[in-house]
Amino acid sequence: MGKDIENFGVVIRRIWHRNEWFYSVVDVVGVLADSGNPRQYWSNLKKRIKDEGFNEAMTQLEPLRLKSTDGKLRETDCASRETVLRLIQSIPSPKAEPFKLWLAKVGNERYSELEYPELALKRVRDNYRRKGYSDEWIEQRVRADMVRNELTDEWKFRGAQGTQFAILTDLINDGTFEMTVQVHKNYKALPERANLRDHMSPIELALISLGEATAVTLHRDRDSMGFNALKQDTEEAGQAAGEARKTIEKKLGRPAVSRENYLRQPENPERRQLSFFDEDEGK
Structure with missing residues (x-):
C-alpha cells in the first residue's frame, strides 16, 4: 500500500511495508534540510554517516518502488519510522520536532485502522x-x-x-x-x-x-x-x-466485458487519476 502525504510544503511519499510505514528518505531530507538538491544532500549524508562509523541506520534502509514525478515507479531509499528518527539526528533542522510529531500521528492513524x-x-x-x-x-x-x-x-x-x-x-x-x-x-x-x-x-x-x-x-x-x-x-x-x-x-445482446478503462473514460469530469496504486494495490 503506497501513499503520498502533502506536509511541510512538500510531498512525502510513504508505503506500507512489513506491517509499518516506510518513508522516502529523499523526501524527508527535502523537508528537514531545506536543500535545493535533496538527492545530492542525501548522497553526501550517506557518505558522512558511513565515514563516522554509524552504519547501523544505513543497514535498515530498503529500496522500495515509489511513484516518481514522471509517474513511473522507481526504487527509492526508504526507512521505517524508527530509522527516520535516527537519521533526523544527523540533520540539524528547526523542523525536526514538528516532523517527529507528524511521524507519530501518521503511524497512529494506520494502527487505528488495524484495530478498527x-x-x-x-x-x-x-x-x-x-x-x-x-x-x-x-x-x-x-x-x-x-x-x-x-x-x-x-x-x-x-x-x-x-x-x-x-x-x-x-x-x-x-x-x-x-x-x-x-x-x-x-x-x-x-x-x-x-x-x-x-x-x-x-x-x-x-x-x-x-x-x-x-x-x-x-x-x-x-x-x-x-x-x-x-x-x-x-x-x-x-x-x-x-x-x-x-x-x-x-x-x-453484447459482451459483458468492456474495453473501457477509467484511464480513458471517466465517470465524471472531476476524475484526474485512476490508478489505485497511491492508496492500495488492491487484489
Missing part, C-alpha cells in the same frame, strides 16, 4: 471518491475486495503458496471472462502495473465476485486441501461464473 477496520474502509471509499468514481461503483468495488480477501484467506489456510495464488487467480478470471488477468488488462489497454479491478465495470466486478464466492463455497463444502484440490474447485467456480456471464450477454 471500518476506518480503513472509509479511507478506501474516500480515496476512490476523490478520484471521481461514483458511489455505486465504489460500493461494488469494496464488496468485491471483501470477497477476494475471504478467498485468499481460504487459499492460505488450505495450503496455497507463492505463485500458486496467481495461478488460481488466473483460473477464475479465465473461466469467468475467457481471459487471463494479463489478457484482460491488454484488452483494456492498461499499463503493466495497473490494478485490473480498478478498471472493471460493475458487471465485471459482480461476475468476478460470483466466481470467487463460488470458489470459497466449494473449498469449504469439500474441505479442499492442497493446490491440486484448490485448482479443481477454482476451475469449476470460474466455469460457473462464465456460464452466468454468457446468460447475461444473451440478455444484453
Whole structure:
C-alpha cells in the first residue's frame, strides 16, 4: 500500500511495508534540510554517516518502488519510522520536532485502522471518491475486495503458496471472462502495473465476485486441501461464473466485458487519476 502525504510544503511519499510505514528518505531530507538538491544532500549524508562509523541506520534502509514525478515507479531509499528518527539526528533542522510529531500521528492513524477496520474502509471509499468514481461503483468495488480477501484467506489456510495464488487467480478470471488477468488488462489497454479491478465495470466486478464466492463455497463444502484440490474447485467456480456471464450477454445482446478503462473514460469530469496504486494495490 503506497501513499503520498502533502506536509511541510512538500510531498512525502510513504508505503506500507512489513506491517509499518516506510518513508522516502529523499523526501524527508527535502523537508528537514531545506536543500535545493535533496538527492545530492542525501548522497553526501550517506557518505558522512558511513565515514563516522554509524552504519547501523544505513543497514535498515530498503529500496522500495515509489511513484516518481514522471509517474513511473522507481526504487527509492526508504526507512521505517524508527530509522527516520535516527537519521533526523544527523540533520540539524528547526523542523525536526514538528516532523517527529507528524511521524507519530501518521503511524497512529494506520494502527487505528488495524484495530478498527471500518476506518480503513472509509479511507478506501474516500480515496476512490476523490478520484471521481461514483458511489455505486465504489460500493461494488469494496464488496468485491471483501470477497477476494475471504478467498485468499481460504487459499492460505488450505495450503496455497507463492505463485500458486496467481495461478488460481488466473483460473477464475479465465473461466469467468475467457481471459487471463494479463489478457484482460491488454484488452483494456492498461499499463503493466495497473490494478485490473480498478478498471472493471460493475458487471465485471459482480461476475468476478460470483466466481470467487463460488470458489470459497466449494473449498469449504469439500474441505479442499492442497493446490491440486484448490485448482479443481477454482476451475469449476470460474466455469460457473462464465456460464452466468454468457446468460447475461444473451440478455444484453453484447459482451459483458468492456474495453473501457477509467484511464480513458471517466465517470465524471472531476476524475484526474485512476490508478489505485497511491492508496492500495488492491487484489
